[in-house]
Amino acid sequence: MTADRPGEEALIARYFAPLAGPGAEGLRDDAASLTPSPGHDLVVTVDAVVAGIHYFPGDPPASIARKVLGVNLSDLAAKGANPRGFLLTLALPGDWTEDWLANFVEGLREASAAFGCPLLGGDTVRSGGPMLLSVTAFGEVPMGAMVRRQGAQPGDRLYVTGTIGDAALGLVLQGAGAPSLDPESRAVLIDRYRHPQPRLALAPALRRHARAAMDVSDGLAGDLAKMLGGRITARVRIADVPLSAAARQALRIDPSLLATALTGGDDYEVLCAVPPEGSDAFLAEAREAGVAIAEIGTVEAGEGPALFLRQDGNVQPFERASFSHF
Structure with missing residues (x-):
């Protein structure tokens, strides 16, 4: 002292x-x-x-x-x-x-x-x-209502809240060789990196309708793999992954940043699996709670990593699926 x-x-x-x-x-x-x-x-x-x-x-x-x-x-x-x-x-x-x-x-x-x-x-x-x-x-x-990470079943629909990739791109913008964005878009992405927005308003809807859920902290691709647990797989439509206008601007300048957006982490959005029969009620309750949410894919039977599909139907490869602490 x-x-x-x-x-x-x-x-x-x-x-x-x-x-x-x-x-x-x-x-x-x-x-x-x-x-x-x-x-x-x-x-x-x-x-x-x-x-x-x-x-x-x-x-x-x-x-x-x-x-x-x-x-x-x-x-x-x-x-x-x-x-x-x-x-x-x-x-x-x-x-x-x-x-x-x-x-x-x-x-x-x-x-x-x-x-x-x-x-x-x-x-x-x-x-x-x-x-x-x-x-x-x-x-x-x-009592007994906590939504666990691994409970998804084949046929469940996959949803994410908010937008994906903003925080990872906000981190990139603070390094050398970053894409040149307009000041407003740059500020939006850096703000998302600095200020997570926990989706607490969605908690009641998750308890009622989700079979599995986790927050996206280490990257969408890697965290989805954790949620599937190696016992099932999934297909994700990249075009349906919600992106902010600022993120889309960054990807137009440098399309290679797509992998960063999908694997970079720090999103702190909710990823969840909801059975088809509960999806309409889940979406309605999310809207009522003021939480933006998007359907991005489907859980499927089988083994292996989830497939992230581009608009041409080809699989998007990732050098690594998520941020690693070690």
Whole structure:
């Protein structure tokens, strides 16, 4: 600790205690208590983000806060869960400043309020290396109603929310040799990379209609393979994969970026499988919830990776199907 920085207890009291929710005891205890609503199960997920791996060290601190909470709430949304609270581990590098921390906490406060997910506790330490942030998020579903990753069956229809590929293209735009987009399109793609949009409003419809669901974090092609689990396969119509206007502009400039859009990750959209008899009701409930959704293909019997089909009927090859952490 340096003379111009608060110690751990003062830091918690000044910055994080105002974010604490019920059961957190104002962050004055070593643990929080959390009781699920009657007739509900708890759903728990954890994700970490590391400077230089999952975000740029120079990204706005409020954006980093929104990202670390948003990626976890995206997992809860895909499970059909409603948020209840979160724990935060914050490992600060040696050169952290109070100005950075104040902006980070403001972003966290805004995201926590927007998503209805209060802080329950956590830990603040020095990293000895790059900054690392980890969130453990808690949600709840009616008992036995969590939507699992691997439950799809042949004949199910595949859907994705929002648009695919924006975040991966937003990452590309911040590197050397990036395509030259108009400023508005560039801003849209970078914003999608920095600010995941967890589809929490879709949770009730997923619980009622989806046989399988997961969030697209490591790339559509790779995450679909995880959902199929090697026991079944699928056909995906690339022309039906929803793309934003900004992404389409990037692909017109550099068509080779299609593979990046389909495999690059950081979409944090929901991928799900719905039986045909439930598809109309599912789409109607998604529209009512204000969540854009698109049908992209069909689950099929058989083995092997899902086939991503171009408009000419040929299969789109991928050098790699998804982002890998290792």
